[in-house]
Amino acid sequence: MPSIVSVKNVRKSYDDGFEALKGVSLDIEEGEILALLGPNGAGKTTLISTICGITTPTSGSISVGGFDVSADYRAARNLIGLVPQEINLEPFEFVMNTVRFSRGLFGKARNDALIEDVLRDLSLYEKRNNRTVELSGGMKRRVLIAKALSHEPRVLFLDEPTAGVDVELRKDMWELVERLRQDGVTVILTTHYIEEAEAIADRIGVINNGEILLVEDKTALMARMGQKEMRIELTEAATKLPESLSDYNLVLSDDGASLVYSYDTKAQRTGITSLLKDLQAAGLGLRDVQTSQSSLEDIFVGLVKESS
Amino acid sequence: MNWNGIQAIWRFEMARFFRSIIQSIVSPVLSTSLYFVVFGAAIGSRIQEVEGVSYGAFIVPGLIMLSVLTQSLQNASFGIYFPKFIGTIYEVLSAPISSLEIVIGYVGAAACKSLMIGAIILITSFFFVDISIAHPFWMVAFLVLTCVSFSLLGFIIGIWAKSFEQLNLVPLLVVTPLVFLGGSFYSITMLPPIWQTISLFNPVLYLVSGFRWAFFGMSDVPVAASLVAITGFTALCLGIVWWIFKTGYRLKA
Numbered sequence: 001m002p003s004i005v006s007v008k009n010v011r012k013s014y015d016d017g018f019e020a021l022k023g024v025s026l027d028i029e030e031g032e033i034l035a036l037l038g039p040n041g042a043g044k045t046t047l048i049s050t051i052c053g054i055t056t057p058t059s060g061s062i063s064v065g066g067f068d069v070s071a072d073y074r075a076a077r078n079l080i081g082l083v084p085q086e087i088n089l090e091p092f093e094f095v096m097n098t099v100r101f102s103r104g105l106f107g108k109a110r111n112d113a114l115i116e117d118v119l120r121d122l123s124l125y126e127k128r129n130n131r132t133v134e135l136s137g138g139m140k141r142r143v144l145i146a147k148a149l150s151h152e153p154r155v156l157f158l159d160e161p162t163a164g165v166d167v168e169l170r171k172d173m174w175e176l177v178e179r180l181r182q183d184g185v186t187v188i189l190t191t192h193y194i195e196e197a198e199a200i201a202d203r204i205g206v207i208n209n210g211e212i213l214l215v216e217d218k219t220a221l222m223a224r225m226g227q228k229e230m231r232i233e234l235t236e237a238a239t240k241l242p243e244s245l246s247d248y249n250l251v252l253s254d255d256g257a258s259l260v261y262s263y264d265t266k267a268q269r270t271g272i273t274s275l276l277k278d279l280q281a282a283g284l285g286l287r288d289v290q291t292s293q294s295s296l297e298d299i300f301v302g303l304v305k306e307s308s
Numbered sequence: 309m310n311w312n313g314i315q316a317i318w319r320f321e322m323a324r325f326f327r328s329i330i331q332s333i334v335s336p337v338l339s340t341s342l343y344f345v346v347f348g349a350a351i352g353s354r355i356q357e358v359e360g361v362s363y364g365a366f367i368v369p370g371l372i373m374l375s376v377l378t379q380s381l382q383n384a385s386f387g388i389y390f391p392k393f394i395g396t397i398y399e400v401l402s403a404p405i406s407s408l409e410i411v412i413g414y415v416g417a418a419a420c421k422s423l424m425i426g427a428i429i430l431i432t433s434f435f436f437v438d439i440s441i442a443h444p445f446w447m448v449a450f451l452v453l454t455c456v457s458f459s460l461l462g463f464i465i466g467i468w469a470k471s472f473e474q475l476n477l478v479p480l481l482v483v484t485p486l487v488f489l490g491g492s493f494y495s496i497t498m499l500p501p502i503w504q505t506i507s508l509f510n511p512v513l514y515l516v517s518g519f520r521w522a523f524f525g526m527s528d529v530p531v532a533a534s535l536v537a538i539t540g541f542t543a544l545c546l547g548i549v550w551w552i553f554k555t556g557y558r559l560k561a
Binding site for chain 1 (some may be wrong): 399
């Protein structure tokens with residue numbers, strides 16, 4: 001598939017020497033849902049701001065839909081919708097007007113029918129004649145989304161869309177992303193919540209300290225998550241692994257007191273039954289058995305720790 | 309050109325004006341009326357005519373200029389400062405709209421507002437004094453140029469300002485004194501020679517003088533000098549605005 005957003009070796013450093021992006025390269029495929037995971041200050045928002053034209057990169061190049069975001073900014077930005085992390089809204093403006101304003105700003109002719117549809121989709125229609133200041137936090141966030149969708153973007157950036165919102169809105173948001181996917185809109189969202197990335201993304205990117213640590217297909221990551229470990233504590237420490245157990249994916253701990261067996265829960269056979277039999281045959285006594293599963297969170301935390 | 313974008317900004321800004329329509333219109337009408345009562349009737353009755361024009365009529369161009377300058381600065385600086393302050397500026401910066409179009413939208417709306425206020429004050433003054441306009445075309449031209457150039461200056465201040473205090477600082481500390489000392493309420497020929505010379509360095513003098521010439525055919529400085537001054541000032545502001553967008557000064561990180 002062609003990449004609709006292409007980020008090449010983008011760096012962003014500030015006057016005080018802080019480097020928010022350290023040579024980020026990223027290709028986003030048309031129609032995919034990409035979740036960018038990363039701790040606070042990782043560079044997620046800077047990356048999005050740089051793609052959307054709010055921040056000027058120090059070096060590197062970015063194109064959206066094949067258009068350079070700086071040389072061909074009109075064509076590039078026409079394709080982009082941005083929902084910022086902060087709730088920024090003109091307080092005394094009516095919901096309908098502020099969404100209309102966004103559509104006009106993006107050069108599109110007035111189309112109230114379309115805007116009303118967007119408002120209905122976001123359960124905002126009833127509030128269309130309210131001033132934004134009168135709305136709850138969750139409703140304000142919906143207005144921001146309506147503004148971003150008002151000019152029918154092909155690429156939608158959602159910066160922390162579900163930070164601090166209630167369960168209902170989060171569910172609505174996930175459904176919205178699904179609908180957008182069906183319309184062929186590419187969605188890039190940043191999030192702290194790993195379950196969120198698991199629930200809606202096609203691919204997951206992990207960013208920390210201004211660097212992309214990994215971009216991987218979600219299913220491939222899930223497969224890695226499918227790995228389980230079984231820790232077997234022995235009644236008597238062993239000096240070396242018995243010959244008869246060499247076919248198993250076993251690691252003997254340094255003190256010889258325990259064995260760690262890694263296996264795939266999704267495989268047809270986990271090999272646990274035969275392992276236990278063979279352990280007995282080899283004359284090893286078992287004190288205790290524990291199993292644990294590696295999660296996306298472990299992978300994420302591991303990656304972030306490694307890079308810090 | 310992104311005409312829809314320009315229109316969107318323009319409408320949004322004008323809506324702000326009409327949301328506070330009472331304040332927008334009643335306030336200049338009231339303050340102008342007060343000036344007429346105090347300066348025109350109370351003090352003016354003791355002042356001789358200024359070069360053949362009754363004092364009440366003489367101050368009309370100065371009064372209009374005073375309001376138009378202040379309103380242009382306030383409207384334009386607030387118009388761009390507020391989105392920066394509350395963060396909605398992200399939308400303008402990420403939209404497919406050029407710097408020129410942004411300036412046309414914001415500055416155009418601010419200039420329109422002050423033009424309307426100028427017209428309202430002029431109409432109000434007809435109720436107090438007899439005035440005839442000698443050069444209507446130039447009157448409008450000076451008024452429009454002043455609205456545009458000072459809205460540009462206001463736009464620059466709005467981008468420069470980092471707080472509401474700074475936003476009010478320039479109009480308060482620089483512009484108001486310049487307007488009062490720029491011959492709004494007197495002819496500089498009434499001043500001692502040394503102050504006449506100093507006044508010549510006040511840019512507002514050239515605006516007021518040229519504008520007054522359009523009304524009464526008389527001026528403190530040659531009309532050509534007024535025209536050069538205001539065109540030069542507009543060009544300077546345009547230059548600064550161009551630099552702001554080129555460098556992203558206080559707009560983009």
